[in-house]
Amino acid sequence: GAVVSQHPSWVICKSGTSVKIECRSLDFQATTMFWYRQFPKQSLMLMATSNEGSKATYEQGVEKDKFLINHASLTLSTLTVTSAHPEDSSFYICSARVPLAGVGEQYFGPGTRLTVT
Amino acid sequence: AQSVTQPDIHITVSEGASLELRCNYSYGATPYLFWYVQSPGQGLQLLLKYFSGDTLVQGIKGFEAEFKRSQSSFNLRKPSVHWSDAAEYFCAVGASGGGADGLTFGKGTHLIIQP
Numbered sequence: 001g002a003v004v005s006q007h008p009s010w011v012i013c014k015s016g017t018s019v020k021i022e023c024r025s026l027d028f029q030a031t032t033m034f035w036y037r038q039f040p041k042q043s044l045m046l047m048a049t050s051n052e053g054s055k056a057t058y059e060q061g062v063e064k065d066k067f068l069i070n071h072a073s074l075t076l077s078t079l080t081v082t083s084a085h086p087e088d089s090s091f092y093i094c095s096a097r098v099p100l101a102g103v104g105e106q107y108f109g110p111g112t113r114l115t116v117t
Numbered sequence: 118a119q120s121v122t123q124p125d126i127h128i129t130v131s132e133g134a135s136l137e138l139r140c141n142y143s144y145g146a147t148p149y150l151f152w153y154v155q156s157p158g159q160g161l162q163l164l165l166k167y168f169s170g171d172t173l174v175q176g177i178k179g180f181e182a183e184f185k186r187s188q189s190s191f192n193l194r195k196p197s198v199h200w201s202d203a204a205e206y207f208c209a210v211g212a213s214g215g216g217a218d219g220l221t222f223g224k225g226t227h228l229i230i231q232p
Contacts, residue, residue, distance in 0.1 A: 004160065034219045034220075036219070036222075041126075041224075041225075042224060042225075043121075043207070043222040043223055043224040043225060044161075044207070044220075044222045045222075046219035046221070049218070049219055059219075093161070095161075095219075105163070105166075106163075106220065107160070107163075108153075108161035108162075109160050110158060110159055110160045111160065
């Protein structure tokens with residue numbers, strides 16, 4: 001089946017630094033990937049839609065200059081949290097759409113827990 | 118804008134008992150509805166989905182869900198739960214069937230299984 005991986009699974013960084021999170025589709029090519037953010041005991045909130053070879057589309061209220069998304073290949077999308085602050089601490093989850101798959105079929109990565117100290 | 122409500126934050130069920138997790142949605146057009154399960158350290162796994170046709174849909178792991186348009190509901194059921202079903206369950210709605218749009222999730226229901 002379609003597998004999506006994320007790296008790292010857990011990262012701690014100091015306030016003011018930048019952190020890059022990778023999302024890879026391991027056995028399929030994904031023209032579209034999505035980035036979600038999940039706060040503890042909360043729902044997943046869609047942050048942005050990442051399309052290979054084009055600029056990401058950000059949801060209202062998401063700072064595109066803070067959350068840089070790059071989808072340079074059909075199997076890799078990256079999310080860079082720039083100048084991270086403690087309020088950016090969260091669980092970040094990506095998903096990838098399987099081309100020609102069933103309706104709305106998205107496969108999710110295991111998530112990356114970011115802690116900013 | 119679409120929204121999803123899962124009224125139960127926690128549900129405790131005895132092993133072997135039946136289960137129903139509630140989900141209500143708000144969406145102006147035909148909804149594309151999904152149930153996902155999230156276990157610690159695992160990605161979200163799709164249990165089942167509905168987009169048209171038979172309003173009772175069967176999923177993996179013995180789960181089923183019924184779409185009721187009049188009640189704007191898409192409740193998840195399982196006749197007999199197993200200890201391995203303990204997890205977080207999310208109901209979600211999509212704006213399009215092609216998967217070109219991200220999903221809107223409910224806040225989730227934490228399922229606890231009592232021995």
